[in-house]
Amino acid sequence: MSSKVDPAILKALSLDPSSATISKHGGGGFARTFKISGTVDGTQKFFFVKTGGRDSEEMFTGEHASLNAIHSIVPSLCPQSYAHGPLESEGGFFLATDFLDLNTRDAKSTPGSGESLARKLAKLHSVSAPIPEGYQEPQFGFPVTTCCGETKQDNSFKEGWAEFYGDNRLRAILREAERNNGKDGELRNLVEEVVESVVPRLLGDENLRGSDGQKIKPVVVHGDLWSGNHGTGRIGEGGVEAVVYDSSASWSHAEFEAGIMRMFGGFGSAFWREYHEVRPKDEPREEWEDRCALYELYHHLNHYAMFGGGYKGGAMNIMRKLLEKYGEET
Numbered sequence: 001m002s003s004k005v006d007p008a009i010l011k012a013l014s015l016d017p018s019s020a021t022i023s024k025h026g027g028g029g030f031a032r033t034f035k036i037s038g039t040v041d042g043t044q045k046f047f048f049v050k051t052g053g054r055d056s057e058e059m060f061t062g063e064h065a066s067l068n069a070i071h072s073i074v075p076s077l078c079p080q081s082y083a084h085g086p087l088e089s090e091g092g093f094f095l096a097t098d099f100l101d102l103n104t105r106d107a108k109s110t111p112g113s114g115e116s117l118a119r120k121l122a123k124l125h126s127v128s129a130p131i132p133e134g135y136q137e138p139q140f141g142f143p144v145t146t147c148c149g150e151t152k153q154d155n156s157f158k159e160g161w162a163e164f165y166g167d168n169r170l171r172a173i174l175r176e177a178e179r180n181n182g183k184d185g186e187l188r189n190l191v192e193e194v195v196e197s198v199v200p201r202l203l204g205d206e207n208l209r210g211s212d213g214q215k216i217k218p219v220v221v222h223g224d225l226w227s228g229n230h231g232t233g234r235i236g237e238g239g240v241e242a243v244v245y246d247s248s249a250s251w252s253h254a255e256f257e258a259g260i261m262r263m264f265g266g267f268g269s270a271f272w273r274e275y276h277e278v279r280p281k282d283e284p285r286e287e288w289e290d291r292c293a294l295y296e297l298y299h300h301l302n303h304y305a306m307f308g309g310g311y312k313g314g315a316m317n318i319m320r321k322l323l324e325k326y327g328e329e330t
Contacts, residue, residue, distance in 0.1 A: 014082035046099035060095040062146035066249030112239030122278035125254035129218040140164040162203040166195040177305040211280040223248035259295030275280040
C-alpha cells in the first residue's frame with residue numbers, strides 16, 4: 001500500500017483526506033497491518049487497518065463480525081470493527097478497527113475497568129447468542145464464515161451442539177487435513193469413531209447440561225484464544241485493559257473456548273478459578289476435563305491441516321484416550 005490512505009478507507013472511516021496519515025504497524029501472518037491517524041469531525045482519531053489480497057475478503061468479513069459480536073457484549077474486551085471491503089487504488093481488501101495500543105508500559109497510562117481477562121471472558125460466555133433471522137431460537141453456528149488461522153470454518157446453523165461440533169468442526173477439519181496432507185485411513189477412522197461415540201456421549205443434550213441443569217445455549221466465543229491473541233492494551237482513547245483480538249468467533253458451547261487455551265497453555269489454575277466464580281463448569285462437572293480435551297482435538301487437527309508435522313500425533317493421542325474411556329458407550 002502506498003503512503004497515502006486508500007480512498008475506500010477514507011470514505012469508510014469518514015476521514016479528512018488532508019489530515020490522514022498511514023504507517024506500518026506490527027505484522028500479521030496473513031495480512032499487512034497499519035496505523036492510520038486522521039480527523040473525524042475535527043477530532044483526531046487512530047485506527048488499525050489490515051489489508052490483504054483478493055483472497056482476504058472472507059477472512060476480513062469474518063473478523064469484522066467476530067470482533068463486533070464480542071464488543072457488543074463486553075465492549076472493553078476487544079476493539080470495535082468499523083468497516084471492511086474492497087480497496088480502490090489496488091486489488092485486495094481491508095479491515096478497519098479501533099487502534100489497539102499494546103505498548104502500555106508508560107506510567108501515565110490511564111487504568112481501565114480493572115476487570116480481569118477471566119471475568120470478562122466469563123461475562124462473554126454468560127450471555128446467550130442472538131436468534132438468527134428466520135429462526136425461533138438461538139442456533140449453534142455464526143452468520144458468516146470465520147477463519148481459524150487460514151482455515152475457513154463452516155458456521156452453517158445447527159440446532160444441536162453435538163451435531164454442529166461433529167459435522168461443522170471435526171468432520172470438516174478432517175476433510176481439510178486430508179486435502180492438505182493426503183488421505184489417511186487411520187486418522188479418518190479415529191475421527192469418525194469420536195464423532196459417532198464420544199461426541200454424543202459428552203456433548204449430547206441427554207448428558208450435557210448447564211450449571212443450572214438446563215439445556216446449554218450458544219454463546220459468543222473468541223474461537224482462537226491462545227496467548228498470542230490476548231494481552232494488556234488500550235483501545236482507542238480508553239484505559240489500560242485486558243484485551244483480546246484476532247478473533248474467529250462463533251455461537252458455540254462456552255467450554256469450546258478452553259480447547260485452544262489449554263493446548264498452548266498460559267491460563268493457570270488461578271485463571272480458571274476466577275472464571276468459574278462467574279461462570280461455573282457445566283454438568284457433569286467431573287467430565288469438564290474430557291470435554292476440554294475433545295475441544296482441544298479440533299485445534300490439533302486444524303494445526304495439522306495448516307502445518308502438518310507432529311500435530312497429528314497430538315490429535316491421535318487425544319482420540320485414543322477418549323475412545324478408551326467412552327468409545328464403547330452407546
